[in-house]
Amino acid sequence: MLSRTVVALLLALALPSAARAEWPPKIGTGGGGTSPFNFLKFDVGARAVGMGGAAVAAAEDATALFWNPALLSILPDHELSASHTQWFQTMKHDAVVYAQRVGQSSGLAIGATNLSMAPIPRSLETDASAPVPGSYGGEPETYNVTAMMIQIGWSTHLGDWTSSTLAGLTDGAIGVAAKMAMQTLDGEVQRVFAADVGYLYAASETGWRAAFAIQNLGPALKSREVPQMLRVGAWDTFWKERIGLAYDLAFGSDAILRSHVGLELAEKIAGQKIALRAGYKIEQDVASTSGVSAKNFDRAQGISVGMGLHFNIRLSKNGHFAARLDYAYQPYGVLGPTQRMGLLIGF
16 A cells, blocks of 8 residues: 555656656657756766666666666665765766665665856956956856756556566566756756656566666756656676676667666675676767767777775674775766765665
């Protein structure tokens, strides 16, 4: 009963945004930079970024809220995740999310992200016709750009909702998330409501998984669509779960086709697990008449590497919690590298 009540509430929040969006979503109809709220496309989580952004089926922690809400139903009891991204120049991106299991087959999460940067200098007015030549037209010398998002998601196993005649789907899960995003540019505030929906199929508890998610279903803002995205992917582990492989294919309303490949190598040393990660991302502008995306001119920009350190900390005879420190490094050519750090606590 609780599962049905919470899902009904989330649907009540998410469906109005999805209903105002055109269906099917405008995937591949725009061009790079044509969407407002582009920060909604920013990847969250050092583990996912270290694996090249291949996470729609591989996100196994609270950050699944931002990748595919359907994965929330496979998380442990309680998780708290915080991450910080130092982008090139002065841009910073932070995220925090809390997730918990509800019953035996459902999961709930709530999270927020924030984007900030140093004040941006204005262009000088040198035209003689300007009110005050050589000034900033009476405006401050700089202006600010900020953005934030609040998101809540829910997932449940299909076994809770289907009869035995659909036994082939009882290992799957569905998820839905509702979000509110706000950005401020030079004092002008814009808000939008959007929704994510996702599906997960798992061959077994520890076997391969396949998933898809549709992100940012929402209304147009000033005749421009929010950056909608369709993600399809798979994840599998080998050699007693020491090796993990992930692959995602993502297609957005910015007409960019993205292929993501990720690798994770994990091994226990002195009772603690260490994970090494690597990934590669290829972006293809399908709207380009030349068939070549400028984003791919420097192939090194598609590389990412990272690592994770897992700790089990005992607080008392019967109490303990698990923690994981993550780091990811991603070059951006002449703009400089991007570094991500994350902390995950399970209890």
